[in-house]
Amino acid sequence: MRFRATVQNVLTFYRLIQTVDKLQKKCIIKFSETAMRIICNNDEGGVQVWSKIRVDSLFTDYRILSHSNNEITLNLPTEALSTALRSASAEHTGANEVIMKLAKKNNLPVLSFEIFGTSHMGRRVKVAHDVRIEVMKPADVALLTEPRCPEPDVRWVDPQPKANSSGCLRLSASTEVVKADITWNNCLHPRIAADGASQTSTGLEDEEQGRERSDPKQLFSVLVHTRSFLKFLNAHAVSKTTIACICQAHCLILFVYIGDSADVGGVLTFYIPSVLDN
Incomplete structure (x- = not known):
């Protein structure tokens, strides 16, 4: 098993891991x-x-070799990975080359x-970070399955949930003593094109080609915890383009696109489950 790559777009990689670090303390990364x-x-x-995320949107000189169809899946702590990438970010250290590879230290993966960077005296310097990982077995990787959701009732492009097919979006927040509503009109309605068997995709089509609504002014809604929605809002550092979908009373799906709209490098898909309204 071998893996080595030069991290070309360090800042984007750092922001991706920074986003997921707000969600949980460990994540799974699968390289192909x-x-x-x-x-x-x-x-x-x-x-x-x-x-x-496309390999060429983050890495160059990318080499991977394994007995599992040249795929390597790692379980690792997000905070440690975020720390390493923060050190590597040109925004912080002026690093001009960052090499990422699988290795063993004290017989641990x-x-x-x-x-690699340059000191104030013009000398080439090297800083190393090691992130402890667990290499997942193929049998465990096979158990990883993306959530299965019904066809969304409505989709819209930011702003970021009640919404309808005539372009109206209403966001409501409530506590025991106060309730606030914000309404946006003339929201765009894209369609998420299928990407093989996965629900994650980067293609957009006009929703007019999709299924027609009997009443375009009908509002569809999903109730989610505020803290869950706030975890999604941390993704603002990754991209300014988000497409959201409501599965009535089931879940909220949010597609956060990475890179420019003309050259999408990948997408983060957030699945936020609905909660019962007591």
Whole structure:
């Protein structure tokens, strides 16, 4: 089993891990020949994140070899990975080369980061970070399944849930003593194109090609915990484009697109379950 890559887009990688670190303290990262997938599926509030990021949007000189179809799946602490990437970020250290690779230290597997930069005196310096990892067995990886959800009743593009097919979005927040409503009109309605068997995709189609609504002014809603919705809002550092879907009384699905709309590098998909309204 071998893995090595140069992290070309350090800041985006750091922001991705920073986002999932707000969700849970461990995540699963699956590397393949063409994509990196980040999975968070153990949040106490039921929020899940499933993502697919193109290799060429983050890495160069990318090499992977394994007996499992050249796929390697790791379970690792998000905080330690975030710390390593923060050190590697050009925004903080001026690093000009960051190499990520699988290694062993004291006979334990690690994801090793070698960060090369230049000192104030013009000398080349090297900083190393090792993140302890667990390499997952293929049998355990096979048990990982993305949430199965019904066809969304309505979709819309930010702003970020009651919504309808005529472009009206209403966001309500309530406590025992106060309730507040905010309404947006003329929201855009995209359609999420299928990406094989996965519900995660980066293609957009006009929703007019989708199923027609008998009453475009009918509002669809889902009740979610505020703390769950706030975990999604941490993704603002990754992208400014989000497409949201409501599965009536079932869940809220949010697609956070990485990169420019003309060249989408990947997508983080948030699944936020509904809660019972007592």
